[in-house]
Amino acid sequence: AEKRQTKITEDLENVRQKYCLDFSKDIRKASEASKWKEESFMHIIISFCFLLRTVFSRSVSINRFSVLQIFNDPVHGYIELHPLLVQMIDTPQFQRLRYIKQLGTKYLVYPGATHTRFEHSIGVAHLARCLLKTLHENQPELNITKQDSLCVQIAALCHDMGHGPFSHLFDGMFIPEVQPGNIYVVLLKHERASVDMFRCMRKKNGLDKEMERYGLNLPEDIQLFKVNIFSFLQWSMKGRTEDKSFLYEIVANKVNGIDVDKWDYLVRDCYYLGIPCGFDSQRLLKSARVCNVNERKHICFRDKVADNIYGMFHTRYTLHRQALQHKIGYIIDDALVLADDKLSPDRKISDAIDDMLEYTKLTGQRNWVHICYTQMQIWLKPEAFCRTLSTDGCQSLWERPD
Template sequence: MVKQAMIKGQCQVSFIKPTPFTILQIFNDPIHGHIELHPLLVKIIDTPQFQRLRHIKQLGTKNLVYPGATHTRFEHSIGVAYLAGCLLKTLHENQPELNITKHDFLCVQIAALCHDMGHGPFSHLFDGMFIPEVQPDDEHWEHEQASVDMFHCMRKKNGLDKEMDRFRLNLDEDIKFIEELILKGQKDGKVKLVFKLLFQHLSGYSWSMKGRTEDKSFLYEIVANKVNGVDVDKWDYLVRDCYYLGIPCGFDSQRLLKSARVCNVNGRKHICFRDKVADNIYGMFHTRYTLHREALQHKIGYIIDVKIKDAFVLANNQLKISEKKDDMLKYTELTDHIFDQILHPSDSHRDLTAAQCILEDIVERKLPKFVGEARLKEDGLREELKARLEEQPDKASRIKVYQEELKNKWEKARIDSPLTVGDFEIHVLEMGFGEVGNEPIDNVHFYSKNDLKTAFKMEKYQIFNDPIQGQIELHPLLVKIIDTPQFQRLRHIKQLGGTYLVYPGATHTRFEHSIGAAYLAGRLAEVLKEKQLKEFKNEQEEFEKKQDEFEENIEEFEEKQKKFKKEKEEFRKNKIKLINEKDILCVQIAALCYNLGQVHP
């Protein structure tokens, strides 16, 4: 696991200089160490609306599966606000021409602090499972909008407008900016240049945000980055969740933060990263996938989520749980404590027996059994089912189509069984490194050390996580070979034959061995190439030196010219012998394929 010393950053947001009115308060965070926050942020933290987050667990019910996962939205929100300030500080110090003002600092950090205030009990269980069932017509309610509503309630009930005015914030403009940061970020950031110009021509504008002008477009990528998903919210929750779950964290957020820089991409300013941290970004998305696969989508965790959702549904008429989201004062009182309210009801709410029994079963670990899972590939789906999926507007609608299809298959396959579809809960899960079907790094731009202003996309190499070599990259052509049936066959050829019958661990195959061999062949060829280039450079210097001597000694021109031509021909032959990219690729292909003829022992 990433050690605490590696996790903790040393960034202090010194751009907002302390005065008698701005004494920064220090928080001791287990992830980031001692951090300082502006007094306006502390005023927000001290409100009942923000303190409510102390009682909303970051991972919902996952502490019932992973006992250490007891951290809350409270400390996560403080961590996100801190990282937002650190990222702004890096950009401001390295690129003063961006004109990042102290108001920009405060607004972005306020949005980072308040972005999760709209979460209900047990976080995503509330807005992802409970609300869709009890209020299916309220499709557009999201916790982001609730965060904005809670922010306005907090301002009104705690006199925060006066505090904001004290620090010279423009309430009309800056409040709108904070709303936009919480709600969506820079949603139109993916617009291509051609489409952008066409859109400008047809409609007269292309920048839809009101809080800041287009020259500050990069500010919308800090808290919630809709362009590529690389933002401070993700940096904090990935490291924090890994820490409390006991799962290894495969990236370094501080390295990404320090390498961030703003570049022009298709006429708009975007946050880019040094080319050498590309592997770190891959590691970030891989860590996200690992978290979802091992913890956030844990099968027992899902069973518990379903049971708690069922209890909430049964208790909804009595406790009016779903109605509280429409009244922020009542919503302020709605936290994870609703679990205990149902489990131990007061005298005024005695008619909660059914819901109470469900929660008692959870406490006593009397849970439904996990039957099994199947991995579906969309390539193998029927054409009519594919068409239905493509027609769906969002992920939730696609999941419903899958569930209907699976229920129909169960009804057709059932033979004289007393069990029906209603006896099972079907959970459809779409998983990927980012948005399903998309590679998130495709939308990440990089810059090089030699050119800080030009942004480019990284050449797409496939990443393989190998237990021996670690994370390795292979050329797209090699990946094409790997994806063939002939190569996939090696998954079923044991590397050590029948030895696994004696040594149970010897189950590895020719498949992973061949990939490892191709990787090492490429590395060796690269080393040889570097060595050749070094020798070639020395020969080139010697050749140029002799050429200079030749020009100076005109009297011996004919004799030296003859000798020079001979050396020049030898030099040309040596140059032809240099290992090139095609040679390396051929060596890797040979290493990759040399086991294709293996048969079962």
């Protein structure tokens, strides 16, 4: 990011030197040829060059601190992200999500289900920003600050950083099976790992200074981030006062389950699976308001979008029935559980949950997938899988022991 900003500064300075100074010389020659007063023209040129320099300098500052970067997403179209979020995306800890399949092993059953936690996380951050913008414009009395918005966007972006290979298979089935007595798994699952990974990302990439540069108060705002990540917690007087308790219902809504995380993964899963999506997330977003319910502020929706909300939960039901509970998917999941001690003679796959640097390297690619296929010979004919997967050394994976 620093190299990119330095390059922008150099380019703008080159433009200023080339055009401002050349333009000044041309005007001087014109003034001499026409016998006009040089002092008047030079005063104009100096003022003009100063103006351009000011504009260029401001453009660097704006690009560095204010301008949202645009990305093209197949689900949401053009989306805008805060530059601080872009810096977080460029870290190894977040780039790891490119290799964590959103639907776990289901891409081995459904050819289109190849999307990852990477694009899902970006989509959730985008929807969080849009929802906060809607609430701020329609209810300015909520006093949603730029820092509030940025904190929630960071939580939305990083909420899934703790997922292991094949997403919920890892923390929901694999780790509980191979480490049944691990308190880490019993209580916290991938949300705990997301907070640990976020801490590792900040430390290894020097992000604390960048966060402070954007006006964040780290001790307080980190609490807001953590509570947003732990979806099993409701507002707990950490990070913000009770009048902003609604901020904790944007990324993961414990009250009613209607949140931007669910909006993105339902629409995205339907898109890549080829299943019709039965609700409009944009309509829900535009109709959201903060209301006082039982002496606390909650995010609510108009009664006229009740059918749309029903469609959202029905879409989730449809996805589980038609795709997420496929029997072949369960067979693959069982094979992965048997692969824990097959990757390395001296270490198990599950050991990585205690070291975030090792966890960063743990994805759903290559070795573990091949081991998975090896285990599948217990249930299925190996020749069928060799036809399914074309990789170097595939035949050696199917050599049965005597």
